Amino acid sequence: MRGPLFIRVADFGGRSLLASLPLVSALVFGLVLIAVPTTRGQSVKTSVPYSDVKPIVDVLREDLLPAELRGRIPAEIEALWPDWVSRRDAMIRARGLPVDTSIFIDLGLERALDAMRVAGVIRPGAVRRVAIIGPGLDFTDKLEGYDFYPEQTIQPFAVIDSLLRLDLAEIAQLQVAAFDLSPRVLEHLEAARARARAGTPYTVVLPRNTDRPWTPDLVDYWQAFGNWIGEAAARVPPPPPGAGRVEVRGIAVRPPVVLSVTPLDLDIVTERLGPSSPDEAFDLVIATNILLYYDVFEQSLAMANIARMLRPGGFFLSNNRVFELPTSPLSGVGFTDTTYISLPGIGDTGDRVIWYRRQ
Ligand SMILES: C[S@@+](CC[C@H](N)C(=O)[O-])C[C@H]1O[C@@H](n2cnc3c(N)ncnc32)[C@H](O)[C@@H]1O
Secondary structure, eight states: OOOOSOEEEOEETTEEHHHHOOOEEEEETTEEEEEOOOOTTOEEEEEOOHHHHHHHHHHSOGGGSOGGGTTOOHHHHHHHHHHHHHHHHHHHHHHOOOOOOOSHHHHHHHHHHHHHHHTTSSOTTOOOEEEEEOOOOBSSOTTTOOOSSOOBOOHHHHHHHHHHHTTSOOTTTOEEEEEESOHHHHHHHHHHHHHHHTTOOEEEEEEEETTSOBOHHHHHHHHHTTTTTEEEOSOOOOOOTTSOSEEEEEEEEOHHHHHTEEEEEOOTTTEEEEESSGGGSEEEEEOOSSGGGSOHHHHHHHHHHHHHHEEEEEEEEESSOOOOOTTOSEEEEEEEEEEEEEETTTEEEEEEEEEEEEO
């Protein structure tokens, strides 16, 4: 049987594996097989081998498989697999995907984490390793169209803030991996880390149009955002005239907090980070406003990768309900509903964050 076609080496946990690991490679029947020995604290990124995909192909309805893989015998699908992965990868990267973000979903995540804490499913101090898949980049506020502040990522810092506020993590112990396939997002986070290494904080700017009917919960969240990870920013860009009644909150995120976030180029549908020992697996994985862009097959692949990266008993949080395969070790064990904007007579805007637990 064919092994993984390639194993790529990742820089994770603050160490460059490329610098420290010998790559042992051999030519086996014309296939390049690269083995990456790992030691404690080091993880490798791998593309998904067909052996991991087969259980999904076996249980998914035929019409939910990609057109190229339909109506074929298992050996044909296995032979086509590397090709399918590379064509899909090229297509996704060429097409690009939306990267927008806002603080709304981060309130939804905080409410979910709080409910899990209250329910006793997540214990104080239990979160050390977190993966945020698709942190996103806010370059104009989608709802209001504001673009008077530089582009920024919010979710990694929002999640750290919530974990500290809820006493679920300690900053000295916390490592956050930010996985994305957008070079723009990755370069943005790398640049923030470079500035943090020189002692410069990362500024998050949060405008609020006071004419909008934000729920009291969202207003409280906005007011307290960042209190556990930074200070009020010394300078905040003023909203332009004509922007309406806008209040702006600026938070200078402390450099050690910025440095706790490590960006990594990873496509969650076809790649995963393999922990080299069980205690390097993630306690918590988050992916919001991403899985909706994928079909059932791709979502199932993503869920399988997430399950493999989580420790047993670890949690995956998402606001996109996904089809749960009977064979998946991840199952929904609860959810939290949060309302962000309430328009009497018209309706509410909010999110349901689903708690998936790894068996
Ligand atoms: C719409 S944004 C959502 C940002 C943020 N999670 C939020 O909820 O506000 C989607 C993010 O997921 C990233 N993304 C999309 N598909 C991905 C994939 N297959 N693997 C990793 N990141 C992905 C995008 O580049 C972008 O950063």
